[in-house]
Amino acid sequence: MSDKYLTVSALTKYLKRKLEMDRHLTNVWMKGEISNFNHHSRGHMYLTLKDEGARIQSVMFAGNNRSLTFQPENGMNVLVKGQVSIFERYGQYQLYIHEMEPDGLGSLFAAFEQLKKKLDKAGYFSPLHKKQIPMYPNHIGVVTSPTGAAIRDIITTLKRRYPYTKVTIFPVIVQGEHAAPSIVSGIKQAHEQKDIELLIVGRGGGSLEDLWAFNEEEVAKAIFNASIPIISAVGHETDTTISDFVADLRAATPTSAAELAVPNFLDVQQQIDRYVHRIQRALLSTIQQKEHQIRQLDQSYLFRFPDQLTRQKEQHVDQLDMRMKHEAQNALHRSKRVFSNLLQQLNKVHPEVQLKDHLFHFKQTMKQLESSMKQRVEHEERTFTSLLDKLMLLNPLEVMKRGFAIPYDHNNTFVTSVQQMHPDDDVFVDVQDGTLHCVVKQVEEKKHV
């Protein structure tokens, strides 16, 4: 009985085979909005495609999604090609996407973003590459459609503001598939005209698709490689194209491109008038300044009292003169003093003076000699007298006068002691006036001696 009952797997397999045999379901073309997008790390993309009324689980395997030229995102409308089948494990039917591309505007936005990113990376938007827009261009080239509002706006504005510039229009196709190459060749033609100093490249407003040529890479490259400065003017204020990013200057509209391209001649005239005015004022102020300088010089002390200049000099000369005389006199005095000193010194050593000196010295010496001689003689005389006196005192004859006698023996030896004498010895006694020849009778010795 149980044979009546299908297994879940069997039913699922059956359904799967049914779906896979349907030729419509194996080759589905479908459009929808992406939600629940998940790019799995293994490379498969899981997403839900939906519209207002329904949704379908979808998967795009790595092998298929590798060739995508854009990054799918939630909310993006896409066109897909694929096959409907069943994921058995969950019993879920789903769409296996083989190809996917952005739908409508979504596709253009994606391409825009992608090109923008690429060119930005390549340095196309860098301020370093922006060329200087000439202030007063003599010849402007306009690369745009010869019909339509854009060219009219540009030319009327140029004429109104600055009717001194030449304008050459390079007519190009500005929308549709031929637009991009046409614009590129217009830019090239403008470069072949030697004297064009500035280019305006653009068109009037339109849909994103209408403006699309200005988002094409070849147009961007032509603008980037241009040697003439380019002002881009595409659409309205709100439209921004790749060309706008690459151009040297972006104008919001064709009219504003013309305004950026040339100055207003009234402003220029005013500017020139201002310059003239400034030159006149500057010259006037220079002259006034010089006059002021002259007045100041005029009023300066020396100009008011010019005599003072020579007087001071005269005074100075006089002072110098006086100083010179004074110095001369001083020098003379000094010389005289030196001379008289020398003369004095010379006179001191004059032979006569020396002779006098010597003579004087000699006399003095002589005098000294005489006086010392005299002293000496007197001294000697005095000494002699005194010696003589002493001698007189000592003279024994003088003593004998006073009664003293000198005894001596026969040997003429003075008898000074009783020891020398014996009784009967002869003794001779000299007295004052002769000699007594005596004989010793007795010898008496004094006891107390």
Add this chain to the structure above:
Amino acid sequence: MSEDKKELSFEEAIESLETIVEKLEEGEVPLEKALSYYQEGMKLSKICNDKLKHVQKEMVSIMDETGDLQSFDIQEEE
């Protein structure tokens, strides 16, 4: 000198004019120099003004398919 001046473009003339204004306004310019600046400035301003009087008569032309230039009139739409 004046021959050269006629060769000047408007842009060169007005730039020279601006330079002269700046030099004069710097002050400290010797009087003779100031006078010659003044004369040159007046000459340049005349050149500029003359150029401004000389409006391009046939201002706009368009390049045709053969690469020749044709005069161009705006199609007035209103």
